[in-house]
Each structure stands twice: as C-alpha cells, then as structure tokens.
Amino acid sequence: xxxxxxxxxxxxxxxxxxxxxxxxxxxxxxxxxxxxxxxxxxxxxxxxxxxxxxxxxxxxxxxxxxxxxxxxxxxxxxxxxxxxxxxxxxxxxxxxxxxxxxxxxxxxxxxxxxxxxxxxxxxxxxxxxxxxxxxxxxxxxxxxxxxxxxxxxxxxxxxxxxxxxxxxxxxxxxxxxxxxxxxxxxxxxxxxxxxxxxxxxxxxxxxxxxxxxxxxxxxxxxxxxxxxxxxxxxxxxxxxxx
Amino acid sequence: xxxxxxxxxxxxxxxxxxxxxxxxxxxxxxxxxxxxxxxxxxxxxxxxxxxxxxxxxxxxxxxxxxxxxxxxxxxxxxxxxxxxxxxxxxxxxxxxxxxxxxxxxxxxxxxxxxxxxxxxxxxxxxxxxxxxxxxxxxxxxxxxxxxxxxxxxxxxxxxxxxxxxxxxxxxxxxxxxxxxxxxxxxxxxxxxxxxxxxxxxxxxxxxxxxxxxxxxxxxxxxxxxxxxxxxxxxxxxxxxxxxxxxxxxxxxxxxxxxxxxxxxxxxxxxxxxxxxxxxxxxxxxxxxxxxxxx
Numbered sequence: 001x002x003x004x005x006x007x008x009x010x011x012x013x014x015x016x017x018x019x020x021x022x023x024x025x026x027x028x029x030x031x032x033x034x035x036x037x038x039x040x041x042x043x044x045x046x047x048x049x050x051x052x053x054x055x056x057x058x059x060x061x062x063x064x065x066x067x068x069x070x071x072x073x074x075x076x077x078x079x080x081x082x083x084x085x086x087x088x089x090x091x092x093x094x095x096x097x098x099x100x101x102x103x104x105x106x107x108x109x110x111x112x113x114x115x116x117x118x119x120x121x122x123x124x125x126x127x128x129x130x131x132x133x134x135x136x137x138x139x140x141x142x143x144x145x146x147x148x149x150x151x152x153x154x155x156x157x158x159x160x161x162x163x164x165x166x167x168x169x170x171x172x173x174x175x176x177x178x179x180x181x182x183x184x185x186x187x188x189x190x191x192x193x194x195x196x197x198x199x200x201x202x203x204x205x206x207x208x209x210x211x212x213x214x215x216x217x218x219x220x221x222x223x224x225x226x227x228x229x230x231x232x233x234x235x236x237x238x239x240x241x242x
Numbered sequence: 243x244x245x246x247x248x249x250x251x252x253x254x255x256x257x258x259x260x261x262x263x264x265x266x267x268x269x270x271x272x273x274x275x276x277x278x279x280x281x282x283x284x285x286x287x288x289x290x291x292x293x294x295x296x297x298x299x300x301x302x303x304x305x306x307x308x309x310x311x312x313x314x315x316x317x318x319x320x321x322x323x324x325x326x327x328x329x330x331x332x333x334x335x336x337x338x339x340x341x342x343x344x345x346x347x348x349x350x351x352x353x354x355x356x357x358x359x360x361x362x363x364x365x366x367x368x369x370x371x372x373x374x375x376x377x378x379x380x381x382x383x384x385x386x387x388x389x390x391x392x393x394x395x396x397x398x399x400x401x402x403x404x405x406x407x408x409x410x411x412x413x414x415x416x417x418x419x420x421x422x423x424x425x426x427x428x429x430x431x432x433x434x435x436x437x438x439x440x441x442x443x444x445x446x447x448x449x450x451x452x453x454x455x456x457x458x459x460x461x462x463x464x465x466x467x468x469x470x471x472x473x474x475x476x477x478x479x480x481x482x483x484x485x486x487x488x489x490x491x492x493x494x495x496x497x498x499x500x501x502x503x504x505x506x507x508x509x510x511x512x513x514x515x516x517x518x519x520x521x522x523x524x525x526x527x528x529x530x531x532x533x534x535x536x
Binding site: 025068069080 | 266460464476
C-alpha cells in the first residue's frame with residue numbers, strides 16, 4: 001500500500017513537471033498604456049513590457065502568450081485563471097497585494113504627474129481626471145480635488161483637452177510623449193508625486209512557483225543591466241533605473 | 243499592405259491614408275465587423291430559442307416548470323446587463339472547469355478555492371492553457387453568444403409569453419370545439435398566430451441587441467467599438483508610423499453610419515416579415531390587408 005501511494009505520488013510529481021514544461025504561460029496586459037504596453041500598427045502587443053516579458057520568458061524557458069483585457073477586469077480574470085500573470089504597468093500596492101501576489105518590481109517607483117491646459121491649472125480644488133482603479137485615482141480621491149474617473153487612459157487626457165477636467169493625474173511616463181507632441185496645448189502642473197512601490201508582475205497568490213521563477217528571472221535582468229537598458233530605451237535618458 | 247508604405251512620413255495625404263487604413267490594426271477593425279455580424283446571426287436564433295423555451299415553461303401547468311420559467315424571466319431581466327456579463331461569464335467558465343476537473347482529475351486533493359484563487363488541475367482548464375490563441379478566442383466568442391442568448395432570451399420570453407396570451411380567446415375555444423388537445427391547440431393555433439403579436443417586441447429586442455455589442459469586450463472579444471476607440475485614440479510618433487491626434491470622433495462617425503444602415507436594413511426586413519405574418523390574421527393590420535385586396 002505504501003509503495004502504491006509512493007508510486008502515485010511520484011507519478012503525480014513527474015506528470016506535474018511535464019506539464020510545467022509544455023505549459024503556456026499566458027500574460028495579461030491592457031494594450032492601451034504606451035510606453036508600457038500598447039498595440040502597434042500590426043495590432044500586436046508592443047512596448048516596454050512586451051520586451052521585458054519576452055525576455056523574462058526566454059530566461060525562465062517558458063512559452064508565453066500575450067492576452068489583452070479590459071483594465072477593470074484584469075484582476076478578476078487573473079484569479080479565476082483566464083491567464084497566469086498580469087504585466088500591465090501595475091504598481092505594487094498593499095491593497096492589491098491582499099488579492100494577488102507580486103514579483104519584485106521590474107520598474108522603480110515611477111513619478112506621477114498632473115497635466116493641464118496651462119501650468120496654473122487648479123489641481124488642489126479643481127476637477128482632476130484619472131483612470132479608474134489606479135493608484136492615481138486613489139491619490140486624487142484623498143486629496144481635496146474632485147475625482148473624475150475614466151475606464152481608459154486616453155479618455156482621461158481627452159477630458160482635459162475638452163475642458164471637462166482641469167487636469168489629469170497619471171504616470172508621468174505616459175504623459176511625457178503626449179505633452180511633448182501637443183505643441184504647447186498641454187503642460188505639466190506642479191511637482192511630480194511618487195506613488196506605489198514600483199511596478200511588478202501580478203500573479204495568483206497560490207502560484208508561488210511561477211512567481212519565484214519570474215522573480216529570479218527579473219533578478220538576473222537587474223544584475224546584468226539588461227533591464228536598465230530597456231528602461232532607458234523606452235522611457236528616455238532621464239528615467240529612474242535600478 | 244502596399245509597397246510604397248515603407249516610409250509613411252514622405253507620403254502624400256492620399257497615399258498616407260491608403261497605408262494608414264490598411265495597417266494590421268485596421269484589418270483587425272474590419273475583421274471585428276465580421277465578428278459582430280456572425281455573433282448577431284448566431285445569437286438571434288439562439289435567444290429566440292431560449293425565449294420560446296422560457297415562455298413555454300412559464301405558461302406550463304406544472305408548477306415547478308412554470309416557476310422556473312417565470313424565475314428565469316424575472317431574474318435575468320432584473321439584473322443589470324453589465325453585472326450579469328461580468329459575473330455570469332466568470333461563473334460559467336469556472337463551472338465548466340470545475341465539472342471537467344471532477345472528471346479528469348479525480349485524484350486532486352487540494353481545495354478548488356484557495357483564498358481568492360480558483361484552482362483546477364492544468365488538464366481541466368477550458369480551453370487548455372497551452373491551446374493556441376484562436377482556440378481561446380473561439381471559446382470566448384461562444385461564451386459571449388451563450389451569455390447574450392440567455393440575457394436576450396429572458397426578454398424574448400417575456401415578449402412571447404405576452405404574445406401567446408394575446409392570441410384571441412375565441413380561436414382557442416374554436417380549437418377546443420374541434421376536439422383538439424391542449425398540445426395540439428398550442429402548436430397548431432397559438433404558435434402560428436402569436437408571432438404577429440410578438441414581432442413588435444422582438445424587433446425592439448433585435449435593435450437593442452445590435453447596439454449592445456460593445457459589451458463584448460467585457461467578455462474578451464474585441465468588437466468594433468473597442469477597435470474604434472483604440473484606433474481613434476491619440477497616437478504619438480514614438481509608438482506608431484502613423485501619428486495622429488484624437489480621431490475617435492471620425493471612427494465613431496463611421497460606426498454611426500454602420501449602425502444606422504444596419505438598423506434601416508433591419509427595419510425593411512422586419513416590415514416585410516410583419517406583412518407576411520399579418521396576412522389573414524384577425525388584427526387591424528390583417529383586416530386592412532383584406533380590404534385592400536377586396
């Protein structure tokens with residue numbers, strides 16, 4: 001009997017290992033947040049996280065597949081198993097860490113910034129737009145400003161352009177290209193704000209094995225400098241690196 | 243697409259536009275029109291079938307069946323679509339996986355729910371984690387069809403339930419006088435005659451269904467509204483060969499034209515169907531048709 005149990009256990013173990021090798025890891029992202037992730041002209045996922053994710057999968061010897069999903073449903077779909085990891089510019093926060101687990105950050109805490117039509121837009125008592133369920137939205141809600149939430153980053157900026165909001169509050173890396181190419185119609189307002197504990201990959205809390213795998217892969221990318229090179233490539237020379 | 247598209251910056255406006263409108267991303271957009279039409283083509287008959295079953299159940303003389311039918315109509319009609327779509331799809335997906343899990347992994351000894359996570363064995367995933375992307379897409383498409391069919395089926399059931407009761411009582415009495423059984427009366431008298439009463443309500447539902455496809459993105463299916471928003475959004479030169487400002491208005495304008503044309507087409511078809519159904523009916527429409535011929 002004991003032997004039988006042992007054999008079953010071994011079988012189960014080897015079967016598990018076999019699965020781990022030919023199993024595809026599905027990476028969920030939003031595809032609407034350049035330069036982190038966006039859809040390129042061919043309609044494929046592209047951006048900083050595409051390169052990081054592909055590199056991590058190569059190092060961890062995993063087959064990876066990219067999936068786009070709505071930001072609002074990104075955590076529920078992960079925990080119910082529709083994909084295996086979130087890599088979507090998601091800041092590590094205590095609130096999210098109660099529901100999912102994070103790898104170490106692959107991007108240092110990024111600055112968030114206000115952008116308005118002019119430099120003197122009222123961000124303290126005016127109306128400030130932010131994407132729903134983001135740390136920026138949480139920050140605005142706690143400030144004195146009225147929070148105006150939108151489902152996508154694009155809409156938050158559009159609401160400033162059409163005067164609905166006085167300013168938008170978002171990751172600075174997302175706003176910089178928009179402000180630079182706006183020809184003076186958009187401007188940064190006030191000081192940058194540091195929020196969150198950097199950006200990490202989100203995984204199911206029970207998926208400790210996969211988290212450790214990605215954690216180790218991120219560490220090797222940090223150690224040999226490839227991660228810093230990618231950050232500089234996508235976020236410019238002034239970006240914060242490790 | 244075209245050979246001259248390699249350097250878009252140097253192109254004239256017309257050529258630039260030709261290249262821009264044929265990028266891979268735009269192809270996905272055009273392809274989404276097909277997805278939406280196929281979805282409608284499958285969902286409409288499926289929802290009608292659900293509605294017919296629901297209405298028949300609701301007017302059944304068996305109390306449990308009747309309660310089930312009425313419960314289905316009341317609950318699904320009462321829950322907001324967006325909540326239903328978010329909750330039901332995840333629940334359906336987990337239900338399928340759980341059922342498959344019980345069959346293929348009987349030796350599994352860990353709990354299915356661990357904290358927030360829903361865990362089944364790898365071989366019980368629907369579809370399998372290592373299946374190609376198109377399998378996942380097809381799966382979510384059919385989950386979408388099923389969800390739409392359930393939601394719109396409940397509304398259709400309500401319409402059909404009313405239509406069945408609108409068939410004139412005298413018709414049923416005549417059938418009884420001829421000695422038809424309950425079942426015969428239902429299939430030979432009520433069902434053929436109810437459509438004329440159901441059609442106005444059903445055509446309303448069809449119009450609403452046409453316009454509810456943006457809910458598809460909640461289910462992971464990229465529909466035309468998703469692509470219009472994505473393509474129309476501001477594009478900066480760093481991330482695309484075709485930078486442009488906020489063009490969402492133009493894309494939504496194109497969608498408006500599409501939806502209006504499609505609605506108009508539906509109206510024309512539905513009017514013809516109505517004409518056919520009215521023929522010989524004891525309704526005002528049927529009466530005026532009879533007078534026009536005489």
